[in-house]
Amino acid sequence: MKFSLIMATLGRSSEVERLFRSLAEQTHRDFELIVVDQNNDDRVTQVIERFKDEFQIVYCRSEKGLSRARNVGLQAVSGDIVAFPDDDCWYPPQVLEFVADKFGNEAELAGVTGCSVDGGNKPSQGRWSTNPLIVNRYNIWTCATSYTIFLRTESVRAVGGFDEQLGVGSGSRWGAGEEVNFLLGVLNAGYKVRYEPALRVCHPEPITTYDEKAYARGRLYNRGFGRVLSLNRYPMHFVLYVAARPAAGCVMSILQGDLGRARYYWIAATNRVLGWVDQG
Known part of the structure:
Protein backbone atom coordinates (compact mmCIF):
# COMPACT_ATOMS: atom_id res chain seq x y z
CA MET A 1 0.00 0.00 0.00
CA LYS A 2 1.73 3.15 -1.22
CA PHE A 3 1.12 6.60 0.28
CA SER A 4 1.30 9.88 -1.64
CA LEU A 5 1.95 12.67 0.86
CA ILE A 6 1.33 16.16 -0.55
CA MET A 7 3.19 18.88 1.33
CA ALA A 8 2.77 22.50 0.27
CA THR A 9 5.39 24.82 1.73
CA LEU A 10 6.12 28.52 1.98
CA GLY A 11 8.49 30.40 4.26
CA ARG A 12 9.63 27.50 6.44
CA SER A 13 12.93 25.63 6.70
CA SER A 14 13.59 24.00 10.10
CA GLU A 15 9.96 22.84 10.30
CA VAL A 16 10.23 21.22 6.86
CA GLU A 17 13.38 19.42 7.95
CA ARG A 18 11.59 18.16 11.08
CA LEU A 19 8.82 16.67 8.92
CA PHE A 20 11.37 15.07 6.57
CA ARG A 21 13.17 13.58 9.56
CA SER A 22 9.93 12.09 10.88
CA LEU A 23 9.20 10.55 7.48
CA ALA A 24 12.66 8.99 7.37
CA GLU A 25 11.76 7.24 10.65
CA GLN A 26 8.44 5.75 9.47
CA THR A 27 8.07 2.00 10.01
CA HIS A 28 5.98 1.77 6.83
CA ARG A 29 8.37 2.56 3.99
CA ASP A 30 6.21 2.56 0.85
CA PHE A 31 5.47 6.25 0.29
CA GLU A 32 6.33 9.26 -1.81
CA LEU A 33 6.52 12.84 -0.60
CA ILE A 34 5.19 15.32 -3.15
CA VAL A 35 6.73 18.68 -2.30
CA VAL A 36 4.91 21.70 -3.74
CA ASP A 37 7.32 24.60 -3.30
CA GLN A 38 6.02 28.19 -3.24
CA ASN A 39 9.26 29.85 -2.10
CA ASN A 40 11.35 32.22 -4.17
CA ASP A 41 14.61 30.76 -2.83
CA ASP A 42 16.27 27.35 -2.47
CA ARG A 43 15.54 26.72 1.21
CA VAL A 44 13.40 23.66 0.44
CA THR A 45 15.61 22.22 -2.28
CA GLN A 46 18.47 22.24 0.23
CA VAL A 47 16.43 20.05 2.58
CA ILE A 48 15.44 17.78 -0.31
CA GLU A 49 19.10 17.33 -1.20
CA ARG A 50 19.85 16.10 2.33
CA PHE A 51 17.00 13.55 2.31
CA LYS A 52 16.88 12.45 -1.34
CA ASP A 53 18.33 9.02 -0.52
CA GLU A 54 15.98 8.40 2.43
CA PHE A 55 12.66 8.18 0.54
CA GLN A 56 11.04 9.07 -2.78
CA ILE A 57 10.57 12.80 -3.30
CA VAL A 58 8.61 14.41 -6.14
CA TYR A 59 9.31 18.12 -6.53
CA CYS A 60 6.73 20.58 -7.94
CA ARG A 61 6.14 24.30 -7.90
CA SER A 62 2.92 26.31 -7.80
CA GLU A 63 1.52 29.79 -7.41
CA LYS A 64 0.90 30.87 -3.83
CA GLY A 65 -2.15 29.53 -2.06
CA LEU A 66 -2.53 26.31 -0.09
CA SER A 67 -5.43 24.95 -2.14
CA ARG A 68 -3.65 25.79 -5.40
CA ALA A 69 -0.56 23.94 -4.19
CA ARG A 70 -2.53 20.86 -3.20
CA ASN A 71 -4.27 20.77 -6.57
CA VAL A 72 -0.86 20.81 -8.26
CA GLY A 73 0.27 18.01 -5.95
CA LEU A 74 -2.79 15.91 -6.74
CA GLN A 75 -1.69 15.77 -10.37
CA ALA A 76 1.50 13.97 -9.31
CA VAL A 77 -0.11 11.28 -7.12
CA SER A 78 0.88 7.68 -7.86
CA GLY A 79 -0.03 6.02 -4.56
CA ASP A 80 -3.05 4.19 -3.16
CA ILE A 81 -3.55 6.55 -0.22
CA VAL A 82 -3.33 10.35 -0.31
CA ALA A 83 -2.53 12.60 2.67
CA PHE A 84 -1.82 16.30 3.14
CA PRO A 85 0.86 16.94 5.79
CA ASP A 86 1.42 20.57 6.75
CA ASP A 87 4.99 21.77 6.42
CA ASP A 88 5.10 22.38 10.19
CA CYS A 89 3.58 19.07 11.31
CA TRP A 90 5.43 15.82 11.93
CA TYR A 91 4.52 12.13 12.04
CA PRO A 92 5.26 9.80 14.95
CA PRO A 93 7.12 6.73 13.58
CA GLN A 94 4.13 4.38 13.27
CA VAL A 95 1.57 6.75 11.72
CA LEU A 96 1.72 5.32 8.19
CA GLU A 97 1.77 1.75 9.48
CA PHE A 98 -1.31 2.46 11.61
CA VAL A 99 -3.22 3.90 8.65
CA ALA A 100 -2.13 1.10 6.29
CA ASP A 101 -3.38 -1.49 8.80
CA LYS A 102 -6.77 0.25 9.08
CA PHE A 103 -7.24 0.30 5.32
CA GLY A 104 -5.97 -3.26 4.99
CA ASN A 105 -8.40 -4.57 7.60
CA GLU A 106 -11.47 -2.61 6.42
CA ALA A 107 -11.79 -2.68 2.66
CA GLU A 108 -14.97 -0.57 2.77
CA LEU A 109 -13.15 2.41 4.27
CA ALA A 110 -12.34 5.26 1.91
CA GLY A 111 -10.76 7.41 4.57
CA VAL A 112 -9.19 7.45 8.01
CA THR A 113 -8.78 10.61 10.08
CA GLY A 114 -7.02 11.29 13.36
CA CYS A 115 -6.42 14.06 15.86
CA SER A 116 -3.75 16.70 16.31
CA VAL A 117 -1.41 16.83 19.31
CA ASP A 118 1.51 19.02 20.23
CA GLY A 119 4.99 17.77 21.04
CA GLY A 120 3.83 16.85 24.56
CA ASN A 121 0.93 14.73 23.25
CA LYS A 122 -1.64 17.31 24.32
CA PRO A 123 -4.48 18.19 21.91
CA SER A 124 -3.65 21.06 19.56
CA GLN A 125 -5.54 22.97 16.87
CA GLY A 126 -8.96 22.78 18.50
CA ARG A 127 -11.27 20.26 20.17
CA TRP A 128 -11.12 16.55 19.28
CA SER A 129 -13.57 13.71 19.76
CA THR A 130 -12.26 11.15 22.21
CA ASN A 131 -14.06 8.10 20.76
CA PRO A 132 -13.80 6.39 17.35
CA LEU A 133 -16.57 7.58 15.01
CA ILE A 134 -17.90 7.22 11.51
CA VAL A 135 -17.39 10.74 10.19
CA ASN A 136 -20.51 12.66 9.14
CA ARG A 137 -21.27 16.29 8.29
CA TYR A 138 -21.94 17.22 11.91
CA ASN A 139 -19.10 15.53 13.78
CA ILE A 140 -16.53 16.28 11.05
CA TRP A 141 -15.51 19.51 12.82
CA THR A 142 -13.98 17.58 15.73
CA CYS A 143 -12.70 14.67 13.65
CA ALA A 144 -10.39 16.09 10.98
CA THR A 145 -7.90 18.72 9.99
CA SER A 146 -5.82 18.70 6.82
CA TYR A 147 -2.76 16.86 8.11
CA THR A 148 -4.78 14.16 9.90
CA ILE A 149 -6.76 13.11 6.79
CA PHE A 150 -5.82 9.96 4.81
CA LEU A 151 -7.94 9.03 1.78
CA ARG A 152 -7.98 6.29 -0.81
CA THR A 153 -6.97 7.75 -4.16
CA GLU A 154 -10.27 6.63 -5.69
CA SER A 155 -12.24 8.90 -3.34
CA VAL A 156 -9.85 11.81 -3.94
CA ARG A 157 -10.33 11.49 -7.69
CA ALA A 158 -14.10 11.47 -7.19
CA VAL A 159 -14.01 14.90 -5.53
CA GLY A 160 -11.67 16.36 -8.12
CA GLY A 161 -9.80 19.07 -6.25
CA PHE A 162 -9.73 21.74 -3.58
CA ASP A 163 -11.77 24.95 -3.82
CA GLU A 164 -9.05 27.53 -4.52
CA GLN A 165 -11.16 30.32 -3.01
CA LEU A 166 -10.71 28.68 0.40
CA GLY A 167 -7.62 28.40 2.57
CA VAL A 168 -4.41 30.18 3.45
CA GLY A 169 -3.08 32.32 0.61
CA SER A 170 -6.26 32.14 -1.43
CA GLY A 171 -6.53 35.93 -1.58
CA SER A 172 -10.16 35.67 -0.47
CA ARG A 173 -11.82 36.45 2.86
CA TRP A 174 -12.03 32.73 3.61
CA GLY A 175 -8.68 31.73 5.09
CA ALA A 176 -9.45 28.16 6.12
CA GLY A 177 -11.88 25.27 5.73
CA GLU A 178 -10.62 23.94 2.40
CA GLU A 179 -9.80 20.50 3.81
CA VAL A 180 -13.16 20.07 5.57
CA ASN A 181 -14.92 21.20 2.41
CA PHE A 182 -12.91 18.61 0.46
CA LEU A 183 -13.68 15.85 2.98
CA LEU A 184 -17.37 16.76 2.87
CA GLY A 185 -17.14 16.15 -0.88
CA VAL A 186 -15.86 12.65 -0.14
CA LEU A 187 -18.78 12.01 2.22
CA ASN A 188 -21.29 13.47 -0.23
CA ALA A 189 -20.00 11.06 -2.87
CA GLY A 190 -21.05 8.19 -0.60
CA TYR A 191 -17.66 7.15 0.78
CA LYS A 192 -17.13 5.91 4.33
CA VAL A 193 -14.57 7.66 6.54
CA ARG A 194 -13.61 6.62 10.07
CA TYR A 195 -12.12 8.82 12.80
CA GLU A 196 -9.58 7.12 15.06
CA PRO A 197 -8.38 9.17 18.06
CA ALA A 198 -5.46 6.76 18.44
CA LEU A 199 -4.13 8.15 15.14
CA ARG A 200 -2.14 11.19 16.22
CA VAL A 201 -0.21 13.64 14.10
CA CYS A 202 1.93 16.29 15.79
CA HIS A 203 1.46 20.01 15.19
CA PRO A 204 2.29 22.97 17.45
CA GLU A 205 -0.58 24.90 18.97
CA PRO A 206 -0.79 27.95 16.67
CA ILE A 207 -2.22 30.41 19.20
CA THR A 208 -0.19 30.89 22.37
CA THR A 209 -0.71 34.64 22.77
CA TYR A 210 -3.81 36.71 22.06
CA ASP A 211 -2.32 39.50 19.99
Missing part, protein backbone atom coordinates in the same frame (compact mmCIF):
# COMPACT_ATOMS: atom_id res chain seq x y z
CA GLU A 212 -3.16 41.22 16.70
CA LYS A 213 -1.68 38.32 14.73
CA ALA A 214 -3.95 35.87 16.57
CA TYR A 215 -6.98 38.11 15.97
CA ALA A 216 -6.22 38.37 12.24
CA ARG A 217 -5.87 34.60 12.05
CA GLY A 218 -9.14 34.20 13.95
CA ARG A 219 -10.98 36.38 11.43
CA LEU A 220 -9.68 34.52 8.39
CA TYR A 221 -10.05 31.01 9.80
CA ASN A 222 -13.50 31.44 11.27
CA ARG A 223 -14.82 33.26 8.22
CA GLY A 224 -13.58 30.28 6.21
CA PHE A 225 -15.39 27.99 8.66
CA GLY A 226 -18.61 29.92 8.03
CA ARG A 227 -18.10 29.84 4.28
CA VAL A 228 -17.87 26.05 4.33
CA LEU A 229 -21.11 25.93 6.31
CA SER A 230 -22.74 28.02 3.59
CA LEU A 231 -21.30 26.07 0.65
CA ASN A 232 -22.55 22.81 2.16
CA ARG A 233 -25.98 24.15 3.11
CA TYR A 234 -25.83 23.59 6.85
CA PRO A 235 -29.10 24.48 8.61
CA MET A 236 -29.38 27.67 10.60
CA HIS A 237 -29.70 25.84 13.93
CA PHE A 238 -26.26 24.28 13.45
CA VAL A 239 -24.73 27.62 12.42
CA LEU A 240 -26.16 29.20 15.57
CA TYR A 241 -24.78 26.32 17.63
CA VAL A 242 -21.22 26.65 16.31
CA ALA A 243 -21.37 30.43 16.79
CA ALA A 244 -22.84 30.13 20.30
CA ARG A 245 -19.90 28.07 21.58
CA PRO A 246 -17.25 30.80 21.16
CA ALA A 247 -19.83 33.42 22.19
CA ALA A 248 -20.20 31.57 25.49
CA GLY A 249 -16.41 31.41 25.74
CA CYS A 250 -16.35 35.19 25.29
CA VAL A 251 -18.72 35.69 28.21
CA MET A 252 -16.77 33.31 30.44
CA SER A 253 -13.48 35.01 29.57
CA ILE A 254 -14.94 38.43 30.47
CA LEU A 255 -16.10 37.08 33.83
CA GLN A 256 -12.59 35.72 34.40
CA GLY A 257 -11.03 39.06 33.47
CA ASP A 258 -9.25 37.67 30.40
CA LEU A 259 -10.17 40.34 27.87
CA GLY A 260 -7.67 39.18 25.24
CA ARG A 261 -9.22 35.73 25.12
CA ALA A 262 -12.71 37.26 25.19
CA ARG A 263 -11.92 39.35 22.13
CA TYR A 264 -10.63 36.30 20.26
CA TYR A 265 -13.79 34.31 21.06
CA TRP A 266 -15.98 37.22 19.92
CA ILE A 267 -14.08 37.39 16.64
CA ALA A 268 -14.57 33.64 16.18
CA ALA A 269 -18.31 33.78 16.88
CA THR A 270 -19.08 36.76 14.65
CA ASN A 271 -16.91 35.66 11.72
CA ARG A 272 -18.49 32.19 11.63
CA VAL A 273 -21.83 33.91 11.06
CA LEU A 274 -20.34 36.42 8.59
CA GLY A 275 -18.77 33.62 6.58
CA TRP A 276 -22.10 31.81 6.44
CA VAL A 277 -24.03 34.84 5.16
CA ASP A 278 -21.24 36.10 2.86
CA GLN A 279 -22.07 35.06 -0.69
CA GLY A 280 -18.88 36.55 -2.16
Whole structure:
Protein backbone atom coordinates (compact mmCIF):
# COMPACT_ATOMS: atom_id res chain seq x y z
CA MET A 1 0.00 0.00 0.00
CA LYS A 2 1.73 3.15 -1.22
CA PHE A 3 1.12 6.60 0.28
CA SER A 4 1.30 9.88 -1.64
CA LEU A 5 1.95 12.67 0.86
CA ILE A 6 1.33 16.16 -0.55
CA MET A 7 3.19 18.88 1.33
CA ALA A 8 2.77 22.50 0.27
CA THR A 9 5.39 24.82 1.73
CA LEU A 10 6.12 28.52 1.98
CA GLY A 11 8.49 30.40 4.26
CA ARG A 12 9.63 27.50 6.44
CA SER A 13 12.93 25.63 6.70
CA SER A 14 13.59 24.00 10.10
CA GLU A 15 9.96 22.84 10.30
CA VAL A 16 10.23 21.22 6.86
CA GLU A 17 13.38 19.42 7.95
CA ARG A 18 11.59 18.16 11.08
CA LEU A 19 8.82 16.67 8.92
CA PHE A 20 11.37 15.07 6.57
CA ARG A 21 13.17 13.58 9.56
CA SER A 22 9.93 12.09 10.88
CA LEU A 23 9.20 10.55 7.48
CA ALA A 24 12.66 8.99 7.37
CA GLU A 25 11.76 7.24 10.65
CA GLN A 26 8.44 5.75 9.47
CA THR A 27 8.07 2.00 10.01
CA HIS A 28 5.98 1.77 6.83
CA ARG A 29 8.37 2.56 3.99
CA ASP A 30 6.21 2.56 0.85
CA PHE A 31 5.47 6.25 0.29
CA GLU A 32 6.33 9.26 -1.81
CA LEU A 33 6.52 12.84 -0.60
CA ILE A 34 5.19 15.32 -3.15
CA VAL A 35 6.73 18.68 -2.30
CA VAL A 36 4.91 21.70 -3.74
CA ASP A 37 7.32 24.60 -3.30
CA GLN A 38 6.02 28.19 -3.24
CA ASN A 39 9.26 29.85 -2.10
CA ASN A 40 11.35 32.22 -4.17
CA ASP A 41 14.61 30.76 -2.83
CA ASP A 42 16.27 27.35 -2.47
CA ARG A 43 15.54 26.72 1.21
CA VAL A 44 13.40 23.66 0.44
CA THR A 45 15.61 22.22 -2.28
CA GLN A 46 18.47 22.24 0.23
CA VAL A 47 16.43 20.05 2.58
CA ILE A 48 15.44 17.78 -0.31
CA GLU A 49 19.10 17.33 -1.20
CA ARG A 50 19.85 16.10 2.33
CA PHE A 51 17.00 13.55 2.31
CA LYS A 52 16.88 12.45 -1.34
CA ASP A 53 18.33 9.02 -0.52
CA GLU A 54 15.98 8.40 2.43
CA PHE A 55 12.66 8.18 0.54
CA GLN A 56 11.04 9.07 -2.78
CA ILE A 57 10.57 12.80 -3.30
CA VAL A 58 8.61 14.41 -6.14
CA TYR A 59 9.31 18.12 -6.53
CA CYS A 60 6.73 20.58 -7.94
CA ARG A 61 6.14 24.30 -7.90
CA SER A 62 2.92 26.31 -7.80
CA GLU A 63 1.52 29.79 -7.41
CA LYS A 64 0.90 30.87 -3.83
CA GLY A 65 -2.15 29.53 -2.06
CA LEU A 66 -2.53 26.31 -0.09
CA SER A 67 -5.43 24.95 -2.14
CA ARG A 68 -3.65 25.79 -5.40
CA ALA A 69 -0.56 23.94 -4.19
CA ARG A 70 -2.53 20.86 -3.20
CA ASN A 71 -4.27 20.77 -6.57
CA VAL A 72 -0.86 20.81 -8.26
CA GLY A 73 0.27 18.01 -5.95
CA LEU A 74 -2.79 15.91 -6.74
CA GLN A 75 -1.69 15.77 -10.37
CA ALA A 76 1.50 13.97 -9.31
CA VAL A 77 -0.11 11.28 -7.12
CA SER A 78 0.88 7.68 -7.86
CA GLY A 79 -0.03 6.02 -4.56
CA ASP A 80 -3.05 4.19 -3.16
CA ILE A 81 -3.55 6.55 -0.22
CA VAL A 82 -3.33 10.35 -0.31
CA ALA A 83 -2.53 12.60 2.67
CA PHE A 84 -1.82 16.30 3.14
CA PRO A 85 0.86 16.94 5.79
CA ASP A 86 1.42 20.57 6.75
CA ASP A 87 4.99 21.77 6.42
CA ASP A 88 5.10 22.38 10.19
CA CYS A 89 3.58 19.07 11.31
CA TRP A 90 5.43 15.82 11.93
CA TYR A 91 4.52 12.13 12.04
CA PRO A 92 5.26 9.80 14.95
CA PRO A 93 7.12 6.73 13.58
CA GLN A 94 4.13 4.38 13.27
CA VAL A 95 1.57 6.75 11.72
CA LEU A 96 1.72 5.32 8.19
CA GLU A 97 1.77 1.75 9.48
CA PHE A 98 -1.31 2.46 11.61
CA VAL A 99 -3.22 3.90 8.65
CA ALA A 100 -2.13 1.10 6.29
CA ASP A 101 -3.38 -1.49 8.80
CA LYS A 102 -6.77 0.25 9.08
CA PHE A 103 -7.24 0.30 5.32
CA GLY A 104 -5.97 -3.26 4.99
CA ASN A 105 -8.40 -4.57 7.60
CA GLU A 106 -11.47 -2.61 6.42
CA ALA A 107 -11.79 -2.68 2.66
CA GLU A 108 -14.97 -0.57 2.77
CA LEU A 109 -13.15 2.41 4.27
CA ALA A 110 -12.34 5.26 1.91
CA GLY A 111 -10.76 7.41 4.57
CA VAL A 112 -9.19 7.45 8.01
CA THR A 113 -8.78 10.61 10.08
CA GLY A 114 -7.02 11.29 13.36
CA CYS A 115 -6.42 14.06 15.86
CA SER A 116 -3.75 16.70 16.31
CA VAL A 117 -1.41 16.83 19.31
CA ASP A 118 1.51 19.02 20.23
CA GLY A 119 4.99 17.77 21.04
CA GLY A 120 3.83 16.85 24.56
CA ASN A 121 0.93 14.73 23.25
CA LYS A 122 -1.64 17.31 24.32
CA PRO A 123 -4.48 18.19 21.91
CA SER A 124 -3.65 21.06 19.56
CA GLN A 125 -5.54 22.97 16.87
CA GLY A 126 -8.96 22.78 18.50
CA ARG A 127 -11.27 20.26 20.17
CA TRP A 128 -11.12 16.55 19.28
CA SER A 129 -13.57 13.71 19.76
CA THR A 130 -12.26 11.15 22.21
CA ASN A 131 -14.06 8.10 20.76
CA PRO A 132 -13.80 6.39 17.35
CA LEU A 133 -16.57 7.58 15.01
CA ILE A 134 -17.90 7.22 11.51
CA VAL A 135 -17.39 10.74 10.19
CA ASN A 136 -20.51 12.66 9.14
CA ARG A 137 -21.27 16.29 8.29
CA TYR A 138 -21.94 17.22 11.91
CA ASN A 139 -19.10 15.53 13.78
CA ILE A 140 -16.53 16.28 11.05
CA TRP A 141 -15.51 19.51 12.82
CA THR A 142 -13.98 17.58 15.73
CA CYS A 143 -12.70 14.67 13.65
CA ALA A 144 -10.39 16.09 10.98
CA THR A 145 -7.90 18.72 9.99
CA SER A 146 -5.82 18.70 6.82
CA TYR A 147 -2.76 16.86 8.11
CA THR A 148 -4.78 14.16 9.90
CA ILE A 149 -6.76 13.11 6.79
CA PHE A 150 -5.82 9.96 4.81
CA LEU A 151 -7.94 9.03 1.78
CA ARG A 152 -7.98 6.29 -0.81
CA THR A 153 -6.97 7.75 -4.16
CA GLU A 154 -10.27 6.63 -5.69
CA SER A 155 -12.24 8.90 -3.34
CA VAL A 156 -9.85 11.81 -3.94
CA ARG A 157 -10.33 11.49 -7.69
CA ALA A 158 -14.10 11.47 -7.19
CA VAL A 159 -14.01 14.90 -5.53
CA GLY A 160 -11.67 16.36 -8.12
CA GLY A 161 -9.80 19.07 -6.25
CA PHE A 162 -9.73 21.74 -3.58
CA ASP A 163 -11.77 24.95 -3.82
CA GLU A 164 -9.05 27.53 -4.52
CA GLN A 165 -11.16 30.32 -3.01
CA LEU A 166 -10.71 28.68 0.40
CA GLY A 167 -7.62 28.40 2.57
CA VAL A 168 -4.41 30.18 3.45
CA GLY A 169 -3.08 32.32 0.61
CA SER A 170 -6.26 32.14 -1.43
CA GLY A 171 -6.53 35.93 -1.58
CA SER A 172 -10.16 35.67 -0.47
CA ARG A 173 -11.82 36.45 2.86
CA TRP A 174 -12.03 32.73 3.61
CA GLY A 175 -8.68 31.73 5.09
CA ALA A 176 -9.45 28.16 6.12
CA GLY A 177 -11.88 25.27 5.73
CA GLU A 178 -10.62 23.94 2.40
CA GLU A 179 -9.80 20.50 3.81
CA VAL A 180 -13.16 20.07 5.57
CA ASN A 181 -14.92 21.20 2.41
CA PHE A 182 -12.91 18.61 0.46
CA LEU A 183 -13.68 15.85 2.98
CA LEU A 184 -17.37 16.76 2.87
CA GLY A 185 -17.14 16.15 -0.88
CA VAL A 186 -15.86 12.65 -0.14
CA LEU A 187 -18.78 12.01 2.22
CA ASN A 188 -21.29 13.47 -0.23
CA ALA A 189 -20.00 11.06 -2.87
CA GLY A 190 -21.05 8.19 -0.60
CA TYR A 191 -17.66 7.15 0.78
CA LYS A 192 -17.13 5.91 4.33
CA VAL A 193 -14.57 7.66 6.54
CA ARG A 194 -13.61 6.62 10.07
CA TYR A 195 -12.12 8.82 12.80
CA GLU A 196 -9.58 7.12 15.06
CA PRO A 197 -8.38 9.17 18.06
CA ALA A 198 -5.46 6.76 18.44
CA LEU A 199 -4.13 8.15 15.14
CA ARG A 200 -2.14 11.19 16.22
CA VAL A 201 -0.21 13.64 14.10
CA CYS A 202 1.93 16.29 15.79
CA HIS A 203 1.46 20.01 15.19
CA PRO A 204 2.29 22.97 17.45
CA GLU A 205 -0.58 24.90 18.97
CA PRO A 206 -0.79 27.95 16.67
CA ILE A 207 -2.22 30.41 19.20
CA THR A 208 -0.19 30.89 22.37
CA THR A 209 -0.71 34.64 22.77
CA TYR A 210 -3.81 36.71 22.06
CA ASP A 211 -2.32 39.50 19.99
CA GLU A 212 -3.16 41.22 16.70
CA LYS A 213 -1.68 38.32 14.73
CA ALA A 214 -3.95 35.87 16.57
CA TYR A 215 -6.98 38.11 15.97
CA ALA A 216 -6.22 38.37 12.24
CA ARG A 217 -5.87 34.60 12.05
CA GLY A 218 -9.14 34.20 13.95
CA ARG A 219 -10.98 36.38 11.43
CA LEU A 220 -9.68 34.52 8.39
CA TYR A 221 -10.05 31.01 9.80
CA ASN A 222 -13.50 31.44 11.27
CA ARG A 223 -14.82 33.26 8.22
CA GLY A 224 -13.58 30.28 6.21
CA PHE A 225 -15.39 27.99 8.66
CA GLY A 226 -18.61 29.92 8.03
CA ARG A 227 -18.10 29.84 4.28
CA VAL A 228 -17.87 26.05 4.33
CA LEU A 229 -21.11 25.93 6.31
CA SER A 230 -22.74 28.02 3.59
CA LEU A 231 -21.30 26.07 0.65
CA ASN A 232 -22.55 22.81 2.16
CA ARG A 233 -25.98 24.15 3.11
CA TYR A 234 -25.83 23.59 6.85
CA PRO A 235 -29.10 24.48 8.61
CA MET A 236 -29.38 27.67 10.60
CA HIS A 237 -29.70 25.84 13.93
CA PHE A 238 -26.26 24.28 13.45
CA VAL A 239 -24.73 27.62 12.42
CA LEU A 240 -26.16 29.20 15.57
CA TYR A 241 -24.78 26.32 17.63
CA VAL A 242 -21.22 26.65 16.31
CA ALA A 243 -21.37 30.43 16.79
CA ALA A 244 -22.84 30.13 20.30
CA ARG A 245 -19.90 28.07 21.58
CA PRO A 246 -17.25 30.80 21.16
CA ALA A 247 -19.83 33.42 22.19
CA ALA A 248 -20.20 31.57 25.49
CA GLY A 249 -16.41 31.41 25.74
CA CYS A 250 -16.35 35.19 25.29
CA VAL A 251 -18.72 35.69 28.21
CA MET A 252 -16.77 33.31 30.44
CA SER A 253 -13.48 35.01 29.57
CA ILE A 254 -14.94 38.43 30.47
CA LEU A 255 -16.10 37.08 33.83
CA GLN A 256 -12.59 35.72 34.40
CA GLY A 257 -11.03 39.06 33.47
CA ASP A 258 -9.25 37.67 30.40
CA LEU A 259 -10.17 40.34 27.87
CA GLY A 260 -7.67 39.18 25.24
CA ARG A 261 -9.22 35.73 25.12
CA ALA A 262 -12.71 37.26 25.19
CA ARG A 263 -11.92 39.35 22.13
CA TYR A 264 -10.63 36.30 20.26
CA TYR A 265 -13.79 34.31 21.06
CA TRP A 266 -15.98 37.22 19.92
CA ILE A 267 -14.08 37.39 16.64
CA ALA A 268 -14.57 33.64 16.18
CA ALA A 269 -18.31 33.78 16.88
CA THR A 270 -19.08 36.76 14.65
CA ASN A 271 -16.91 35.66 11.72
CA ARG A 272 -18.49 32.19 11.63
CA VAL A 273 -21.83 33.91 11.06
CA LEU A 274 -20.34 36.42 8.59
CA GLY A 275 -18.77 33.62 6.58
CA TRP A 276 -22.10 31.81 6.44
CA VAL A 277 -24.03 34.84 5.16
CA ASP A 278 -21.24 36.10 2.86
CA GLN A 279 -22.07 35.06 -0.69
CA GLY A 280 -18.88 36.55 -2.16
